[in-house]
Amino acid sequence: MAVPAEYGMSSAHRMEPRDDEKFYPSAVKKIVNDILTEKLTGVSYEDKFAQSLALEISNLVKIKCKSLKMPRYKIIVQTFIGENLNQGLRVASKSLWNPKFDNYASCSFMSGNLFAVVIVFGSYYE
Amino acid sequence: MADEGQAPDDLTFTHQELDEKATEAIEAVLASKIYDEKEVSRWINEICERIIKSLYDTRKPFKYMVTCLIMQKTEAGLLTSGACMFEGGTDMMQQFLWPKEKAKDQANKTMHAVVTIFCARF
Numbered sequence: 001m002a003v004p005a006e007y008g009m010s011s012a013h014r015m016e017p018r019d020d021e022k023f024y025p026s027a028v029k030k031i032v033n034d035i036l037t038e039k040l041t042g043v044s045y046e047d048k049f050a051q052s053l054a055l056e057i058s059n060l061v062k063i064k065c066k067s068l069k070m071p072r073y074k075i076i077v078q079t080f081i082g083e084n085l086n087q088g089l090r091v092a093s094k095s096l097w098n099p100k101f102d103n104y105a106s107c108s109f110m111s112g113n114l115f116a117v118v119i120v121f122g123s124y125y126e
Numbered sequence: 127m128a129d130e131g132q133a134p135d136d137l138t139f140t141h142q143e144l145d146e147k148a149t150e151a152i153e154a155v156l157a158s159k160i161y162d163e164k165e166v167s168r169w170i171n172e173i174c175e176r177i178i179k180s181l182y183d184t185r186k187p188f189k190y191m192v193t194c195l196i197m198q199k200t201e202a203g204l205l206t207s208g209a210c211m212f213e214g215g216t217d218m219m220q221q222f223l224w225p226k227e228k229a230k231d232q233a234n235k236t237m238h239a240v241v242t243i244f245c246a247r248f
Contacts, residue, residue, distance in 0.1 A: 125247075
């Protein structure tokens with residue numbers, strides 16, 4: 001039974017994302033970079049505002065990622081914002097997923113007394 | 127047919143379950159260590175691997191993403207936040223801070239660790 005491809009949001013016949021519907025880290029990284037420079041240039045770390053700032057950045061990145069063409073992807077955005085006091089810090093992640101379709105993009109930003117790290121994961125919903 | 131092998135706890139993870147896995151992994155790796163720039167990447171690797179292995183051993187139909195942050199204890203402030211677009215009932219995102227508040231006495235005095243676990247159903 002032939003179902004025309006453009007009808008397909010059902011899981012019935014799509015086994016993997018089309019080439020133009022994949023999670024491309026480079027495109028996501030560009031979005032995150034723009035958002036970070038826009039929101040954080042000239043900003044200094046303050047307890048009261050850091051919380052809402054981190055949440056705002058996370059939500060903004062998530063919304064902008066939805067505008068990229070990735071219809072069957074689950075998007076997860078993580079933002080870390082901290083005060084830069086010459087301390088040592090390391091952020092890393094590991095995942096168990098399907099490396100053919102799932103991917104991540106990460107970006108960091110540092111200026112003055114503030115640093116920020118954003119990680120975006122995309123997981124294909126099979 | 128939908129009932130086959132689909133016990134209710136197959137659908138999601140509880141906060142407690144994830145908390146146990148995260149704490150166990152961190153304690154095993156960081157318990158009495160001092161912050162050391164050269165060792166940090168190895169510790170993070172090991173923590174993430176332990177957590178992923180224990181998640182995989184549950185054999186639930188999920189993809190996992192584990193993030194670990196280790197920061198030297200200074201007076202610096204740190205904030206983490208997460209935003210997700212996934213399925214409400216089955217997917218999970220949990221963050222865990224170590225050392226926990228109540229364990230202050232035996233707690234590690236040189237570093238903080240934050241572990242985030244995402245589970246996405248497929």
